[in-house]
Amino acid sequence: MLTLLEQIDKGTLWRSHGGVHPPELKTLSNQTAISQLPLAKHFVLPLTQVGDSALLAVGVNQRVLKGQPLTSGTSFAYCPVHAPTSGTITAIKPMPSNHASGIEVLSCVIEADGLDESVEHHADQGERSNQDILNIIQQAGIAGLGGAAFPTHIKLNPASEIELVIINGIECEPYITSDDRLMQEHSDEILAGVAIIQRLISPKRIIIAIEDNKPEAIEAMQHALNSSSLDNGTTRITSVPTKYPSGGEKQLIQILTGQEVPSGAIPAQLGMLVQNVATAYAINDAVNHGKALTNRVVTVTGLNSKTPGNYWVPIGTPIEHILSTLGFNGNLATDKVIIGGPMMGHNLPDLAAPVLKGTNCVLLPDNTEIADSTAEKPCIRCGECATACPALLLPQQLFWHAKAEEYDKAASFNLHDCIECGCCSYVCPSDIPLVEYYRIAKSAIRTQTEEKRQADFAKQRFEARLQRLEDEKLAREAKAKEAAARRKSSMSNGDKNAVAEAMARIKAKKAAEANSEPAASNDIADKKAQIAAALARAKAKKAAGSNTTPDANTEQTAVSDKKAQVAAAIARAKAKKQATQQQLGSDDKANDSVDEVTEIIAADDKKAKVAAAIARAKAKKQATQQQLGSDDKANDSVDEVTEVTAADDKKTKVAAAIARAKAKKQASQQLAADDQANDSVDAVTEVPAADDKKAKVAAAIARAKAKKQASQQLAADNEANDSVDAVTEVAAADDKKAKVAAAIARAKAKKQASQQLAADDQASDSVDAVTEVAAADDKKAKIAAAVAKAKAKKLSQATVDSIQTEQKQSAEVDDAISTSQGSASELTAEQQKKARIAATIAKAKAKKAQAKLQEKE
Known part of the structure; x- marks a missing residue:
């Protein structure tokens, strides 16, 4: 029986569950080379893009250079944000976010000076340890560019041994071609980044997975692999059949290895690691060239786009600048602007929102490309959503519980395993926006979890306070006893006799008061008896008078x-x-x-x-x-x-x-x-x-x-x-x-x-x-x-x-x-x-x- 690695070496593929085959529509943007988008007049940098424990390192009216960090931090999960160009910070205030809700988040506004001056790069080519390389990746602010935007330095420092590294070049969603053009034009840089990953992880096998609808990318990567320092025996390029969503992390692992990641687990627990090709390119830029992550490739496509294609866009560029620079055929009041692809993307409510590290596509469809919004109809229990779900979930049950706001029951049906791929909504004949219900339920669960965490933290603080007060009370009592013992030991015989006499007087006084209480009660009883006797005599006299009739x-x-x-x-x-x-x-x-x-x-x-x-x-x-x-x-x-x-x-x-x-x-x-x-x-x-x-x-x-x-x-x-x-x-x-x-x-x-x-x-x-x-x-x-x-x-x-x-x-x-x-x-x-x-x-x-x-x- 062949082992897993032997099957991988033979190129064996497994079939994943579910999935759909929507129209690809990639030819609109993959026919031209990647271009550079002109600089905007101002940039908006949200200070909470990735990571946590970040502190603001700049102030208003301060001039910054391209690549200069705007935040600082010491936490391992900290991931800084860098200035995309040179200019002056004009404001630090809440600005619209690149999110379906459009909620405002604290952002740093930079007015560009047009010089695009950058900080001095320090590309140390000497001997560096793995920890030094991880520190460089962290300070460069590199995060997962496939869409998740998870800090890369955390992912490249696993707690367990990694046997298989998968470089994801699937890019299965319709319209998006940024990874495709990046592999065609910068395959050598990508493989250089893969080599750095190999050094940090030391896996037994490396697989570069590319969907079979990208033959030019497969050919370019194969040529680069043959000329690279990577061992062809441990590194290989695998063509994967076109199917959506085969680019999902868990789905790709199942296709390449036949193993399923358990619910609530991560691939590292199975000895596997998945990185995007754009992330590998950014790692090479940071480690070998000393460049921070300040720009990325963004696909601008759709029939409403006058010049569709792929562009190097500085992070923080407002979406409205992209539309005004590249041209927009539609009506901003009625036509949609979608961030991401048509399956997993979301409609942008405010065009002042900026491009983020996880933004890989700006879709500008017209009325012929996207169906009109239709009214939601009752579920007919056809089961198509369960058939199309690649995560083997029960979308219908999740929908009922999410709609009824029974979030605990929805969580019991593994709601968090949903990758929000949109396959269930795509095949639903009742036009039910299932993914929207799931997103709302996930947000509510996160809110409840955070409230519970804060409540537990407050309870711990309260209990700690009570314990502190109790300890202070015991300490005071102990101190008082010690002081009393010291005074007693220092007292002379005359003082002790005086204290004893005072205590005796107090006891005698209490005894006298206790004895006086029964006497007083006896006097009261005597008085009551006299009053009762007088009343009896009066009644007898009255009765005697009334009898004389x-x-x-x-x-x-x-x-x-x-x-x-x-x-x-x-x-x-x-x-x-x-x-x-x-x-x-x-x-x-x-x-x-x-x-x-x-x-x-x-x-x-x-x-x-x-x-x-x-x-x-x-x-x-x-x-x-x-x-x-x-x-x-x-x-x-x-x-x-x-x-x-x-x-x-x-x-x-x-x-x-x-x-x-x-x-x-x-x-x-x-x-x-x-x-x-x-x-x-x-x-x-x-x-x-x-x-x-x-x-x-x-x-x-x-x-x-x-x-x-x-x-x-x-x-x-x-x-x-x-x-x-x-x-x-x-x-x-x-x-x-x-x-x-x-x-x-x-x-x-x-x-x-x-x-x-x-x-x-x-x-x-x-x-x-x-x-x-x-x-x-x-x-x-x-x-x-x-x-x-x-x-x-x-x-x-x-x-x-x-x-x-x-x-x-x-x-x-x-x-x-x-x-x-x-x-x-x-x-x-x-x-x-x-x-x-x-x-x-x-x-x-x-x-x-x-x-x-x-x-x-």
């Missing part, structure tokens, strides 16, 4: 006459005491109301009017409630006296008379208190009346209504008391008469309740009317006052009539009672019992009616 007194009265009299006396005393307390409370509330009204009037005249009306309404409502309460108490007292009368008729009559007298006296006192409260309110209301005519009218109306209401309330109270007394005395006479009296009492209670509600509603309406009139104007106030006086007069007349009617009915009842009193002594014990029951029922119904009246109010 008229019902209990009634039960004792049934047992003994004497006890009934005592209970009646106690009840009367309690009623009197409660009436006095209520009277005092009403007086205090009335005084408080007067004070509140006075303060409000002093603040604002308008608010004073409203407050006065509200205060009068509250006073009226309070007086009504108090009056109803006093009525209930009076009735309770009368009921108690009536029950005592069942035992002793004579004493009962006396007690009833006393109870009626006291109830009337209490009602008259209540009326006097109400009049005083109303007079106080009126007096306060009349204070601002000197300045306000409206307030006077409102106050007068309010006083009249309040007095009228009080008189009605007094009359109603007297009638109620008289009616209860009459019913009670009639019930003692006869059971039938008691029922009649009870019915009369119920009727009067209902009528009294309805009259009271009507009087309250009318009084409230009058107060509201007065309030609204006071807030209006003077004329409306006078009209409203007249209406209110008329209503009050009418209400007064109706109330007088009702009082007279009630007095007549009361007289009739009194006559009936006096008639029945003569025969009261002749009643039997059974009839007296029935009378007491009827009186109790009447009393309960009267209380129920009064309760309903209070709820309605």
Whole structure:
């Protein structure tokens, strides 16, 4: 079985997967020799072309010479940028880049002086080491000129042994002929560069691969090889069948060796190295002639180019200078300018962008050479893209994930192995720009990777900071301990005793504070217990007071006459005491109301009017409630006296008379208190009346209504008391008469309740009317006052009539009672019992009616 090197020596070729055969269209530019492009007026040199860790070595207004480095650096990956001609640096600023995005990058702008003076070349022909040669290549700024622009000095210093070196002269993309013409015209220089590579790498075999559609280049390179110092046994020229993209690094290795470079690996890991023929030419220029990489061969082609061909173009020349110098047949507003070939190139958005080290073609196609942009159609899953992919990928899956921005899944399908050759887009029947999706996905992944790297770096810095702070803290603590130990060792016995005594005092103080806390808590508990005991005594006293009710007194009265009299006396005393307390409370509330009204009037005249009306309404409502309460108490007292009368008729009559007298006296006192409260309110209301005519009218109306209401309330109270007394005395006479009296009492209670509600509603309406009139104007106030006086007069007349009617009915009842009193002594014990029951029922119904009246109010 033949080894790999033996198969290479025999010229064995292998077939690569995928690929397409697009039209070549190379004859437009390969028929003429390479020419020199005239110098531009200014040059733009991006400072981030290749490599990293570069520092700017020049400044604005500084004159530079051709070949002078504009940047400096010490990193192994550093690759400098050189001035393409002599001139003055006019600016260092962001300029449009030679990229599909047109994004601006920091660039150095050189205004050419036309002299094209260069720095002095030092071509040392003496003995040089391999490291010296690598340093020369690095300082010359040589990078891969096939399009990748990877620093050459890094590639020529592999970590592993290289057995096979491949010099790539395929140039498989349509239109591009720069390498073809370079091999035809400068084959000796290229082989001289190959010899330098052989010295640095010492491979076992060197293959110069050229596509079979370049017979002139193959012949020129073969003649140069025969006359060179290279060994024909280890170096050979191999013709490769024309197929796109056979010029790809991994694809060319597969064609020449039959081996596939694993995903994520580089050819050096397989013992192989690939260099472009233009890069070999630049290596010879740098090592043997001391020239930096300042220009390169660029193919200018396309039907829109007036003079297509290959030109030596200084790096940094604006594209617009090339078009203006060589001529452009198209319309810059509509026709495209493509950097690179039609398969892997990109449309240039800004013609001010410069030529870079990796720029090998400027394509100027017309409408017949390039298809119009068509709308993207849905994928039909034909699988043509997978068949044409030379990297054995799944373009359809990559497309779905890239479109859905699922970049992690796209990376899992080996997205980074895509060489962006454009075969998938070329064969796609749906006109889907697959390569554009892949480029966007790659850019997004690079951005995410960079962000993750920065985040990890920030995390490391943060953790280092925390560790530093912790170390500093431990160092301070250790230092403090050492200082304490030194002080302790230097202390005398007296000092140690003083410290011990101080520590003992501190401990004793803490112990005393700890002991005082339970004592304080015990004092608080004792105080709480005393308060709880006081509350319990108060509740017991209140319960004892509430248990002494008229019902209990009634039960004792049934047992003994004497006890009934005592209970009646106690009840009367309690009623009197409660009436006095209520009277005092009403007086205090009335005084408080007067004070509140006075303060409000002093603040604002308008608010004073409203407050006065509200205060009068509250006073009226309070007086009504108090009056109803006093009525209930009076009735309770009368009921108690009536029950005592069942035992002793004579004493009962006396007690009833006393109870009626006291109830009337209490009602008259209540009326006097109400009049005083109303007079106080009126007096306060009349204070601002000197300045306000409206307030006077409102106050007068309010006083009249309040007095009228009080008189009605007094009359109603007297009638109620008289009616209860009459019913009670009639019930003692006869059971039938008691029922009649009870019915009369119920009727009067209902009528009294309805009259009271009507009087309250009318009084409230009058107060509201007065309030609204006071807030209006003077004329409306006078009209409203007249209406209110008329209503009050009418209400007064109706109330007088009702009082007279009630007095007549009361007289009739009194006559009936006096008639029945003569025969009261002749009643039997059974009839007296029935009378007491009827009186109790009447009393309960009267209380129920009064309760309903209070709820309605």
